[in-house]
Amino acid sequence: MSDIKFTEDHEWIRMEDDETGVCGISDYAQDQLGELVFIELPETGIEVSQGSEAAVIESVKAAGELKAPVGGTIVEVNETLADEPELVNKDPQGDGWFMKIKVQDSSELDALMDEDAYQQYIDGLD
Amino acid sequence: MPNENADKTADSRKTPLFELHQQYGAKMVDYAGYTMPVNYRHGILKEHAHTRDAASLFDVSHMGQVKLGGKDAASSLERLLPVDLIGLGNNRQRYALITNERGGIRDDLMVTNGGEHFFLVVNASRKNADLANFESNLDGDCQLEVLEDRALIALQGPAAAAVMKRLAPSSTELLFMQAARVDVAGIECFITRSGYTGEDGFEISVPADAAMELAGALLSSADVRPAGLGARDTLRLEAGLCLYGQDIDESTTPVEAGLKWALSKARRPGGERAGGYPGFDVIARQLEGGVERCRVGIVPEGRAPVRAETELVDKSGRKVGKITSGGYGASVRGPVAMAYVETSSGAEGTRLEAMVRGKARPVRVAKLPFVKPRYHRA
Incomplete structure (x- = not known):
């Protein structure tokens, strides 16, 4: 399994093989949003560009969205989130994954932060 | 991505229970000029459920507590609001609305006849506006005093009465909307049997310097946990209670807001x-x-919450109203909202559509409240 990468908007992506990455929102993001009550995932097969809105997230407190960490084609979504959005609160970087993206241009990954850089980034936010 | 901006500005005020919020790991936000807890470690959903199942302690010290004395207090105050205060008995509390020249609502408040004086609880965000209004319009023998040195603690939920019975035995004799001056855990307090959750409960006005001690005594019961503004908002929404600034304001009248019951017969x-x-x-x-628009309950189909400011359209796509409060009702286990709609679209069961992120989502007009109130009326 390759390394996890993060965006400034608190999404993560982890490449499962050379072309497909699984993504979701970070632990920091779920903590800031609070308990999630609704998630709307995209349909598989659609294409997204890096930074475009790919999923809708509603918590008890607020509405948010997941922006695609890289551009590509949605190949799979985590259907269990429709009935159990709280999975994202419990395990944001594991069982609470949102979708898998077939990455169009792997150089887009290079602009993302690794785990250490992301930790420093969120430490600077408080 | 999270758009919650905890604006902890240097000039936002702390309530006398600030240390308690820290002890219980509260997430703090700036609200109406005060640093207030949104939620504690358990989170909004659990705090909401605990309030309906047992009892929760809410710090509502940001609200304005005002004392109004003098023999003309009632008659003078009556000139600002459509409520019978001259007929309000000793130790009785009444919900009231301060109106403007257009019939709009300047604030909603609780008024209690404390015998020697009236005790008012006004919204934090309207405190300054209310005081300016009182100062320029109250006259005769009427003395206004802002109680800056008191905290206000709400204990809400079905277990509240049993908890209070241990700390202030006589308090449980009170019925909904009655008041008393009693010692709670040995501290002299002024209590009312009322609240903002739809549950039985008490609001306790306590000297600021004894607020931490009182909160500690209440929280020493296994049934009581602290709850923040997040749960307070979802609880009052399910109970169909208005939030000033969202569901009622200077542009909405009591009749449009479905608050006719708050207009005393003597003043109609x-x-x-x-x-x-x-x-x-x-x-x-x-x-x-009658009125051209009215406040109604809205139940969205599916799980997606429909938030304030969302437009409502009818089958033909014509705009018929707007959501004023909306979120997730933890007790009804689904999204709930309140809205103003054209009266012709306001009948229970009317099907409308909410425009959420450019998509039409089906909703229906529903009866308020969404949960049955459990006030201690008898």
Whole structure:
């Protein structure tokens, strides 16, 4: 399994093989949003560009969205989130994954932060 | 991505329970000039459920507590609002609305006849506006005092009475909307049996320097946990209670807001002290002839919450109203909302669509409240 990468908007992506990455929102993001009550995932097969809105997230407190960490084609979504959005609160970087993206241009990954850089980034936010 | 901006500005004020919020790991936000807890470690959903199942302690010290004394207090205050205060008995509490010349609502508040004086609890965000209004419009023998040195603690939920019985035995004799001056855990307090959750409960006005001690005594019961503004908001929404600034404001009248019940008979047309407050002509006309829009409950289909400011359209796509409060009702286990709609679209069961992120989502008009109130009326 390759390394996890993060965006400034608190999404993560982890490449499962050379072309497909699984993504979701970070632990920091779920903590800031609070308990999630609704998630709307995209349909598989659609294409997204890096930074475009790919999923809708509603918590008890607020509405948010997941922006695609890289551009590509949605190949799979985590259907269990429709009935159990709280999975994202419990395990944001594991069982609470949102979708898998077939990455169009792997150089887009290079602009993302690794785990250490992301930790420093969120430490600077408080 | 999270758009919650905890604006902890240096000039936001701390309540006397600030240390308690820290001890319980609260997430703090700036609200109406105060640093207030949104939620504690358990989170909004669990705090909401615990309030309905047992009891929760809410710090509501940000609200304005005002004392109004003098022999003209009642008659003078009556000139600002459509409520019978002259007829309000000793140790009785009443919900009231301060009106403007257009019949709009300047604030909603609780008024209690404390015998020696009236005790008012006003919204934090309206405190300054209310005081300015009182100072320029109250006259005769009328003394206004802002109680800056008191905290306000709400204990809400079905277990509240049992908890209070241990700390203030006589308190449980009170019925809904009654008040008493009693010692709670040995601290002299002024309590009312009321709240903002739809549950039985008490609001306790306590000297600021004893607030931490009182909160500690209440929280020493296994049934009581702290709850923040997040749960307070979802609880009051399910209970169909208005939030000032969202569901009612200067542009909405009591009749449009479905608050006719708060207009005392004595102050309505034909009553013994009819009128004599700002906006009486508008309110009288609306009582007689009806209104063009009204506040209703809204239940969205599916799981997605529909938030304030969302537009509502009818089948033909015509705009018929707007959501004023919306979120997730933890007890009804689904999204709930309140809205103003054209009266012709306001009948229970009417199907409308909410425009959420450019997509039409089906909703229906529903009866308020969404949960049955459990006030201790008898």
